[in-house]
Amino acid sequence: MNITWRGFSGFVFVAALAFAAACGPKGGAGAIRLGVAGPMxxxxxxxGEEVLYGASLAAEEWNERGGVLGKRIKIVKRDDQAKPxxxxxxAYELVSEGVAGVIGHFNSGCTIPASEVYHQNNVPMLTPSATNPDITDRKYANIFRVCGRDxxxxxxxxxxxxxxxxxxxxxxLHDRTPYGAGLTDQFKRNxxxxLGAKAIVYYDGFDDKEKFFDPYLQEIKKKDPDLLYFGGIYHQAGPLTVKARELGLRAAVMFGDGVINEQYIESAKEAAEGAYVTFGPDPEKIPAAKGFLEKYRKTYQKPAGAYSIYAYEAANILLASIARAKGTDGKAVSEEIRRSPHESSIGTxxxxxxxxIQGSYYVMWQVRNGKFAALQ
Amino acid sequence: MTQALVNGLTLGAVYALVALGYSMVYGILGMINFAHGEIYMLGAFHGILALAFAQHYLANFSPVVCLLGALVLAMLFCGGYGFTLERIAYRPLRHAPVLSPLISAIGMSFLLQNYVMVAQGSGIRGFPMEFGRRLTETRFSAFAGAEFSLLEVFILATSLLCMAGLHLYIYRSKMGKAMRATSQDRRMASLLGVDVDRVISATFIAGSALAAVAGVMVSMYVHAVKFNDGYIMGMKAFTAAVLGGIGNIPGAMLGGVLLGVVENIGIWFLGAGYKDAYSFIVLLLVLIVLPRGILGEQVSDKV
Structure with a gap:
């Protein structure tokens, strides 16, 4: 009796598993998984949000057209909190989830260590934003970026x-991250x-959590520079700009692409006016990008972030390459990504x-009337 | 050097205000309230929210009145948070092993952080500078090329005022006397008719109100606040409290000011690269010579 009971419960367990497996394909087992990683x-x-939304929009469009290789695309999101x-x-989690490719990570400091994991496991990775040269200088066959280099x-x-x-x-000034320090290093070298070494009157880096900028800015003010260049992210750039103006620093301020977010203007308010930022060309001026920008606004009830379109196109490139490779084998997909010119809403x-990506990329932007505007 | 001293004093006064909360709670309960940094952050948020409200509905009021109103409001709210925190997270664990309230404190810290993140978003929130403009734009130059603003004077003066107020409260009022008695011997105090639970509540309310003042003033000084700001400030203030001798009130003030000055002189002298290391080096050196902190000896028997 005892044995029969155990046998019966075993049968129920197996049956339940089989039922779960049968339900699987709709739930996602048969889907192609697309990893999105960044600071959520x-x-x-x-x-993190604008990258996730951009990539999700691409996945949705492919799903509307019937998916890739007859399978639905499922976004798997992972939060790296901008911490290496x-x-x-x-990265390990995404690999064990069996993703066909990854869009991300956002920060250079995160992308460099994470790409080692993707490289070992042969998972194609396209970052829409990480600009440190080291990411691609290692010449890994499956690591790409859809943005410029520092x-x-x-x-x-x-x-x-x-x-x-x-x-x-x-x-x-820089925030001592691979992105901030790497970028200011390149800027300083140029x-x-x-202008000669004497043109750099002050060079220092503080922690990327620092909030008290007075000591640095007071020293800088004494040197009376024409330009303050900061390699870092908007959450420090905003208060830094306000403080600089408050202390009476008359220098122009210039940042890298880590500052191109509405939050910078929101936090610095009128002090942000006139700040320079380097970034890619303005998608608003590219006719082909109009469709994406409108769709994004309609879907998420807010204008696309600066990186949304890059995440969107990175996802498109990845999914198109999977379709052409007729499978999700990492090596074949990476070859497809590298081989073909990809037509996209931001150009070929x-x-x-x-x-x-080949060709020159960066243009100068400036904050004008409370908005980022491309100068070229 | 003078400039580093001015910055250090301003920052140190703020560290001291937050450190007082750690020290008072430790003095009475013998536990470390790791959620105290979050109270500081809540103070900053409530100050900013109150000012945003004033901006919309009380546009005719003078900025100074609004600012003081926001300070008082933040103090009230944070007093409430401190009271509730103790009531729900620490009081049920009063007689539990030492580790339990500590875990509970860390849990509350996460809870409060995420509460603010959900309610206010994870981005930075700017301080409505209309209210602080007169303070930041009035600038004085001191000797040796140093420069400071009215805001720095305001921060220093308010901190000193709060500390003096706390001192009077503890050494002149009846509740203060009960606090001192409780910190010496909780059971004896309760036998002599001191309502220990009320004393503990009062300690949390007073410490939290001071943290709220610090929060509002720092958010005005650095122009921004974020949901996870409490963590770093909490760590710094905790260091300050240990430096001065945890459980000791003048020690917390001294520790805070010392920490601020050491950090800023370190930056001025050696650069920003190891900013956080300077304070910890000083902490190490002090603890090697005086294991209970600078003013910690007398308290050692109390707790």
Whole structure:
């Protein structure tokens, strides 16, 4: 009797499993999983959100057209909180979830360690935003970026400062992350090349959680520079700008692409006016991007963030490559990503041997009347 | 150097205000209230919300009145938070092993952080500067090229005023006397007719109100507040409390000011690279020589 009972309960268990498995395909087992990783919470949550929304919109569009290879696309989101250790954790989780590819991570400091995980497991990764040169300089076959590089960005910023703003003395601050320190290093090198080492009157970095900027700005004010360049993210750039103006610093301020978010203007208010930011070309001026921008606004009830369209196109490239590779094998998909020119709403995208996009990328933006506006 | 001193004093006064909350609770309950940093952050948020309200509905009032009103409101709210915190998270664990209230404190810290994140969003919130403009724009130059603003004077003066008020409260009022008695021997105090639960509640309310003042003033000073700001300030203030001798009230004030000055002189002298290391090096050195903190000796038997 005892044995029969155990046998019966075993049968029920197996039956339940089989039932669950039968329900699976609709629930997602037969779907193609697309990983999206970035700072979904924490200081930079606004960036994480715009990347997630951009990639989700691409997945939705593919699903409306019947999916990829007859399968639905399912977004698997992971939060790295903009912290390198969380990023590796997220990467391992995404790999064990069996994602066909990853859109992310957002920050260079997260992308570098996470890409090692994707590389070992042969999962294609496209970052819409991480600009540190090291990401692609390692020449991993499955690591790509749909954005510029900091050597390019630093040079663009330095050239603009020297040629257009005609600065003589420059103060440089960074947030000691691979992104912030790497970018200011490139900027500094280019300034020194054209103006000499003496043109850099101040160079220092503080923690990326720092809030008290007085000591640095007071020292900078004494040097009376023409330009203050900060390599960091909007959550520090906003209060930093306000403080600089409050202390009576007359220098122009310039930032990298980590500041291009509404939150910068919201927190710095009128002090943000006139601030320079380097970023990619303005999608509002590209006719092909109009459809995406409108759809985004309609779907999420807010205008697209600066990185949304890059996440969207990165997801499109990945999904199209899966379709062409006729499977989700990481190696074949990576080859497809690298091989073909990809038509996109931000122009034709071609990857070079390293996984960077070809051609020049950065243009200067400025805050005008409370909005980021591209100057070219 | 003078500039580093001015910055250090301003920052140190704020550290001291928050450190007082840690020290008072430790002095009476012998536990570390790790959710205290969150109370500071809540203070900043309530101050900003009150000012945003004033901006819309009380536009004709003078900015100074609004600012003081916001300060008082933040103090009231945070007093309430401190009271509730003790009531729901610590009082049921009064006789539990030492570790339980500590875990409960960490849990409350997460809870309060996420509560603010859900209610106010995870982005930065700017301080409505209309109210602080006169304070930040009035600037004085001191000797040796140093410069400070009326806001820094305001922060320093308010902090000193609060500390003086606390001192009077503890050494002149009846409740203060009961607090001192409870911190010396909780059971004896209760045998002599002191309502220990009320004393503990009063301690939490007073400490939280001071943290609220610090929160409002810092958010005005740095122009922004975020849901996770309490963590770092909590750590710094806790360090200050240990530095001065935890459980000791003048010690917390001294520790806070010392910490602020050391940090800023370190930056001025050695650069920003190891800012957080300077304070911890000083903490290490002090604890090697005086294991109970600078003014900690007398309290050692109390708790």
């Amino acid at each position: 919470t924490g200081d930079q949550a606004a960036f 250790d969380q990023a590796t954790q997220a 050597d390019d960005q630093g040079r663009t910023a330095a050239e603009y400062a020297v040629k257009t703003l005609k600065v003589k003395k420059v103060a440089v 300034i020194e090349k054209s 995208i071609r990857f070079d041997g390293k996984g960077d």
